[in-house]
Amino acid sequence: MATTSDSAAPTVLVASNRGPVSYQVHEDGSLHAKRGGGGLVSGLSAIGPDAGALWVCSALGDGDREAVRRGVGEPGVRMLDIPADVHSDAYNGIANSVLWFVHHMLYQTPLEPVFDTGFRRRWASYEEYNRAFAAALAEEAADGAVVIVQDYHLCLVPGMLRELRPDLRIGHFSHTPWAPPEYFRMLPDDVRARLVRGMLGADRLGFLTRRWADAFVRCAGEADPEGVAFAGAAEDGRLVVRHSADEGPGAVRETVVGVHGLGADADFLRERAHRADVGERMAVLREEIGAGRRTIVRVDRTELSKNIVRGLLAYRQLLDDRPEWRERVVHVAFAYPSRQDLAVYREYTAEVRRLADEINERYGTPGWTPVLLHVEDDFARSLAAYRLADVALVNPIRDGMNLVAKEVPVVSDEGCVLVLSREAGAFEELGEDAVAVNPYDVVGTARALHEALTLPAGERAERSKRLAATATALPPAKWFLDQLHALQG
Structure with a gap:
């Protein structure tokens, strides 16, 4: 896998399920790299080649996994070879079949969702998947580096990473809506509390509109009432969530919630x-x-x-x-x-x-x-x-x-x-x-x-x-x- 040496540890890191490059294995066994585009690629390009940036992503197919096994990689990219069954359960079983449905309010509620033992198995994979990202980011990041985690696939990463590397500046950006509390409430209580606590490991959370930002803040106060001291607009007008921290008894951290409406290029x-x-x-x-x-x-x-x-x-x-x-x-x-x-x-x-x-x-x-x-x-x-x-x-x-x-x-x-x-x-x-x-x-x-x-x-x-x-x-x-x-x- 492509990594960065300690002497040049990255100061800006991005984490996302899909990375900027994917690989295919040709019939002759050679690997072909296909590069993607989008806002993150443009953003990392904008900070310049000397900024010490690293993109951590998942191997999504056989070609990606083969690239990791061979040690093939692009500069500035670390691809994680998470077991295929774990990735499938986390990505299809939880991210796309539960979190996406909750945030887009897509369930036919007379019949679904059903949170049974199969769901619990898949949820354990989602936790394992997020833990792998947190471990890689903690390993790679320079002291005091900035880490921006992307989307609903990786909601637990900020909290996990905070435990491993409290020195980092951590952000998370949601590209989806966020469910209103009355819909978010359908998730098992421990799961919704875990999701909120995971997100609140970040110093700053970003959403595409104020509507989605407000929905998260409302969910945060409801999903973890003992851990959240305040959720709403602060005296200075910022949208914040103040919550208990691990630094000691009575310690409180603040997560700022902001809005960044992605535009067209x-x-x-x-x-x-x-x-x-x-x-x-x-x-x-x-x-x-x-x-x-x-x-x-x-x-x-x-x-x-x-x-x-x-x-x-x-x-x-x-x-x-x-x-x-x-x-x-x-x-x-x-x-x-x-x-x-x-x-x-x-x-x-x-x-x-x-x-x-x-x-x-x-x-x-x-x-x-x-x-x-x-x-x-x-x-x-x-x-x-x-x-x-x-x-x-x-x-x-x-x-x-x-x-x-x-x-x-x-x-x-x-x-x-x-x-x-x-x-x-x-x-x-x-x-x-x-x-x-x-x-x-x-x-x-x-x-x-x-x-x-x-x-x-x-x-x-x-x-x-x-x-x-x-x-x-x-x-x-x-x-x-x-x-x-x-x-x-």
């Missing part, structure tokens, strides 16, 4: 959206859409919270209620499969396909396909759809932020109207210039689509311009650096 998106491969895909899409037709675009993973099925139902309702739009509009729907190792996600993806086929069979004509559904992930094609969008439909049931809502206005050639769920984190910033929808209201969403399609071109362009300005106010590098500086301050 305008420079990257605009440059990437005008490359040749995007132009080629635009030509194909234009031919599939047909001349003179308007476009309603959505780009999502087939994640349950994204609400793709109700979006299709709303489009069908639009065609029923407003027959004048038949043959004049096309719904370009990119629904890229996600978490297909979980049965509920496979079933949801199948329902998306079934409903798109039903709409096409019911309304389609020889010259018009009402829904253009694509399920193979293709970033260049997504950018092509962004550029062609007249209307962007973003209607999640619940979403930490939703970067698609911020990216489409940045890239759209003629300006687009954003139809946006009020339950998306992005609504806090973009709602004023979007057409708001209740994500459960299919009829209301159909009306919103009609309103968006009929908005005058001048108003559409002005709204799109304001949306793009707001969406890019905190680009990924600045988003990361703001967190870093807040921890170092």
Whole structure:
């Protein structure tokens, strides 16, 4: 594994389930590295190569594990070869099947969740998984280093790391919503207390919106009433949680809770959206859409919270209620499969396909396909759809932020109207210039689509311009650096 020598111990560390690089084993046995992007990559790049940064992540597949076994690694990356069964239980069994469902409020509560002995086994793996990260970070970090832990996969790491290395400045950032107390309460009492105590090991917690930050603070006071002395706005206006510490009887520590609304990377998106491969895909899409037709675009993973099925139902309702739009509009729907190792996600993806086929069979004509559904992930094609969008439909049931809502206005050639769920984190910033929808209201969403399609071109362009300005106010590098500086301050 790639590590850093004691003489050059890193002063800035990031921990996340997925790292900036992944590996594949070719038929000849050679390893091929594929590098990723995103806000964390941009942020670490922004602090410069001499900052002594290290990214600690998990080996996610056979290629990654083989790379660790061979001692192959990228500079500045330490990949942990956590046993596959432990990772599966922690990642699929707890993070994605429990914590994600709680924070996105996705459970069908008459039947689920069921916290049985199987859950307890998987929870033990989640603890083991988090402990492995905490041990690696404690081993690698320089004295007084800054560590920023990412997301719901690693909620216990701050508390575990605090016990091992009290000298460190520790942050945690949540990319998801945080459940309100009445929903968080469905977790077993010891588990929710453990999650809160784990998070409160951090000096600073970051959330995408004030709504999610407030929800955590409320949960903290309720989940650990004996350990939390105060949770709320302090005299100086900061949002803080004061809680018992291990330094001695009566000792109290303070965890500051802040908000950092991740924005779109305008420079990257605009440059990437005008490359040749995007132009080629635009030509194909234009031919599939047909001349003179308007476009309603959505780009999502087939994640349950994204609400793709109700979006299709709303489009069908639009065609029923407003027959004048038949043959004049096309719904370009990119629904890229996600978490297909979980049965509920496979079933949801199948329902998306079934409903798109039903709409096409019911309304389609020889010259018009009402829904253009694509399920193979293709970033260049997504950018092509962004550029062609007249209307962007973003209607999640619940979403930490939703970067698609911020990216489409940045890239759209003629300006687009954003139809946006009020339950998306992005609504806090973009709602004023979007057409708001209740994500459960299919009829209301159909009306919103009609309103968006009929908005005058001048108003559409002005709204799109304001949306793009707001969406890019905190680009990924600045988003990361703001967190870093807040921890170092």
